[in-house]
Amino acid sequence: xxxxxxxxxxxxxxxxxxxxxxxxxxxxxxxxxxxxxxxxxxxxxxxxxxxxxxxxxxxxxxxxxxxxxxxxxxxxxxxxxxxxxxxxxxxxxxxxxxxxxxxxxxxxxxxxxxxxxxxxxxxxxxxxxxxxxxxxxxxxxxxxxxxxxxxxxxxxxxxxxxxxxxxxxxxxxxxxxxxxxxxxxxxxxxxxxxxxxxxxxxxxxxxxxxxxxxxx
Ligand SMILES: C[S@@+](CC[C@H](N)C(=O)[O-])C[C@H]1O[C@@H](n2cnc3c(N)ncnc32)[C@H](O)[C@@H]1O
Ligand SMILES: Nc1nc2[nH]cc(C(=O)O)c2c(=O)[nH]1
Ligand code: SF4
Ligand SMILES: [Mg+2]
Numbered sequence: 358x359x360x361x362x363x364x365x366x367x368x369x370x371x372x373x374x375x376x377x378x379x380x381x382x383x384x385x386x387x388x389x390x391x392x393x394x395x396x397x398x399x400x401x402x403x404x405x406x407x408x409x410x411x412x413x414x415x416x417x418x419x420x421x422x423x424x425x426x427x428x429x430x431x432x433x434x435x436x437x438x439x440x441x442x443x444x445x446x447x448x449x450x451x452x453x454x455x456x457x458x459x460x461x462x463x464x465x466x467x468x469x470x471x472x473x474x475x476x477x478x479x480x481x482x483x484x485x486x487x488x489x490x491x492x493x494x495x496x497x498x499x500x501x502x503x504x505x506x507x508x509x510x511x512x513x514x515x516x517x518x519x520x521x522x523x524x525x526x527x528x529x530x531x532x533x534x535x536x537x538x539x540x541x542x543x544x545x546x547x548x549x550x551x552x553x554x555x556x557x558x559x560x561x562x563x564x565x566x567x568x569x570x571x572x573x
């Protein structure tokens with residue numbers, strides 16, 4: 358949970374934030390396929406732009422802002438609210454490249470909880486009810502994000518990623534949900550994760566269930 362301090366008074370007028378635009382690759386009503394909320398109906402907003410560039414990223418088309426439409430908070434909130442989803446997931450690309458206060462205020466004003474999927478490598482912004490941190494060596498998380506993380510979800514390809522996972526877990530608050538996620542194109546990572554979780558049951562496994570369900 359994170360709530361940026363001292364900014365809301367600058368955005369008290371609804372007009373202030375409903376007209377703010379974001380580069381959006383896609384937005385869609387689906388089932389959360391990853392993490393502790395797997396299986397729950399949620400409205401995804403995939404912002405465009407990422408400066409981390411993981412070579413195994415499964416949404417490389419999100420990396421450039423150019424070529425994606427700029428949508429207003431009003432448009433995004435309208436779609437999310439009318440979907441009936443109980444919560445929105447702001448993802449990307451790297452969503453924290455953008456000031457998320459206007460978008461999160463808009464979503465929350467419509468009664469949605471706001472979750473984020475982030476590498477944590479840019480400063481926190483906005484009002485976030487659930488922070489899923491997926492830390493990347495390519496651009497490391499900021500120190501601040503560890504004070505607010507709810508769920509640590511580390512993508513695993515090889516055994517060295519387990520040490521990376523533990524190094525990040527050591528910085529998280531007590532009670533943070535710890536999850537290891539196989540890299541989708543690396544089948545051997547599943548055996549690595551299963552063996553590790555059986556030895557270290559404080560960790561759980563996150564699969565990309567949406568890819569099995571064949572939903573976006
Ligand atoms: C596409 S990223 C977007 C949000 C943010 N940039 C991040 O990395 O958390 C969303 C989630 O998908 C994970 N992910 C991306 N490519 C993946 C892959 N090939 N296999 C498994 N997980 C992947 C990321 O680690 C992250 O947890
Ligand atoms: N269904 C579904 N669940 C997801 N959880 C995290 C995703 C992401 O790309 O951020 C994602 C996604 O792309 N689709
Ligand atoms: S940080 Fe996220 S969106 Fe960016 S390259 Fe890595 S997995 Fe893809
Ligand atoms: Mg995805």
